[in-house]
Amino acid sequence: MHIGRSFGGGGHIEASCPCELEPCGLVDQDKVDETCNQHPPAACKTMRSGHSAEDCPGIGRDVVVAIGKTEAARQAVFEAAAMEPQGFVNASLLGALDDYRAAVEHEAAERIRAHEWDEGCAGVGCCADTPQEAADFIDSKESE
Numbered sequence: 001m002h003i004g005r006s007f008g009g010g011g012h013i014e015a016s017c018p019c020e021l022e023p024c025g026l027v028d029q030d031k032v033d034e035t036c037n038q039h040p041p042a043a044c045k046t047m048r049s050g051h052s053a054e055d056c057p058g059i060g061r062d063v064v065v066a067i068g069k070t071e072a073a074r075q076a077v078f079e080a081a082a083m084e085p086q087g088f089v090n091a092s093l094l095g096a097l098d099d100y101r102a103a104v105e106h107e108a109a110e111r112i113r114a115h116e117w118d119e120g121c122a123g124v125g126c127c128a129d130t131p132q133e134a135a136d137f138i139d140s141k142e143s144e
């Protein structure tokens with residue numbers, strides 16, 4: 001069984017926990033890291049995504065890894081900002097913001113790459129055929 005704590009597949013919790021990620025970006029419940037405070041049964045947390053190992057779509061881990069990089073880049077912005085003396089902006093903050101922007105764009109690209117091959121949406125007309133549809137997929141008004 002592959003499990004995760006976010007709705008709709010692996011998310012930021014899987015991206016930042018010590019468990020090894022399966023190809024889908026979720027965690028195999030038989031291989032949870034004992035030091036993880038999210039996935040072991042003893043943690044008593046609600047799992048909101050899951051499928052059997054045989055039903056694993058085999059894609060999605062790149063998105064989860066990208067989410068993790070975005071989280072780390074976001075944290076780096078806070079750390080750079082905390083070092084700023086009042087009234088000054090130094091290069092470390094500008095560099096951290098550039099890195100954050102790059103991480104967000106990479107995450108968006110990985111979401112598009114993963115979505116094209118997601119069997120879950122095959123045949124229901126949501127797969128993007130054009131760049132415009134791909135843009136709408138990651139930038140739709142109803143997405144959170």
Ligand SMILES: [Zn+2]
Pocket residue numbers: 017018019027032033036037038039040
């Ligand atoms: Zn974990």
Ligand SMILES: [Zn+2]
Pocket residue numbers: 002022023024025026051052053055056057058
């Ligand atoms: Zn899986």
